Amino acid sequence: MKGVEQLKGVNYEKVDDAGLHITFGEERTDARVLDVETVILCTGQESVRDLDEALAGRGVKTHVIGGAALAAELDAKRAIRQGTEVAAAL
Numbered sequence: 277m278k279g280v281e282q283l284k285g286v287n288y289e290k291v292d293d294a295g296l297h298i299t300f301g302e303e304r305t306d307a308r309v310l311d312v313e314t315v316i317l318c319t320g321q322e323s324v325r326d327l328d329e330a331l332a333g334r335g336v337k338t339h340v341i342g343g344a345a346l347a348a349e350l351d352a353k354r355a356i357r358q359g360t361e362v363a364a365a366l
């Protein structure tokens with residue numbers, strides 16, 4: 277309704293004064309330049325485990341799962357599986 281266009285299978289080739297250069301698929305075909313004003317990068321994740329370490333220091337047993345255990349990949353399924361397995365084991 278707001279005119280948002282969703283693109284699938286995009287490779288982000290580069291950003292320059294012309295805009296955001298993209299191609300599609302493993303073959304990197306159909307090159308396009310998007311006339312963008314702003315590029316927001318949602319990249320890089322880090323596990324935050326302060327609480328786990330603090331609790332371990334007090335002898336409290338913890339289970340670290342999901343993004344807190346490994347934030348290197350985009351894998352919500354792993355986080356859900358780990359949560360389910362821990363819950364079932366408790």
Ligand SMILES: Cc1cc2nc3c(=O)[nH]c(=O)nc-3n(C[C@H](O)[C@H](O)[C@H](O)COP(=O)(O)OP(=O)(O)OC[C@H]3O[C@@H](n4cnc5c(N)ncnc54)[C@H](O)[C@@H]3O)c2cc1C
Pocket residue numbers: 318319321341342343344349350351352353355
């Ligand atoms: C930009 C981006 C895109 C992604 N795209 C995909 C995708 O397409 N497919 C895919 O499979 N995965 C994707 N992921 C990864 C996926 O989001 C994570 O793997 C998943 O959300 C990890 O689940 P989690 O429950 O471990 O952590 P989270 O989903 O991060 O949940 C942690 C929760 O704990 C809360 N919290 C944190 N600290 C405290 C505190 N001290 N007290 C109380 N609550 C607290 C947070 O607010 C949050 O709600 C993406 C991640 C990002 C950042």
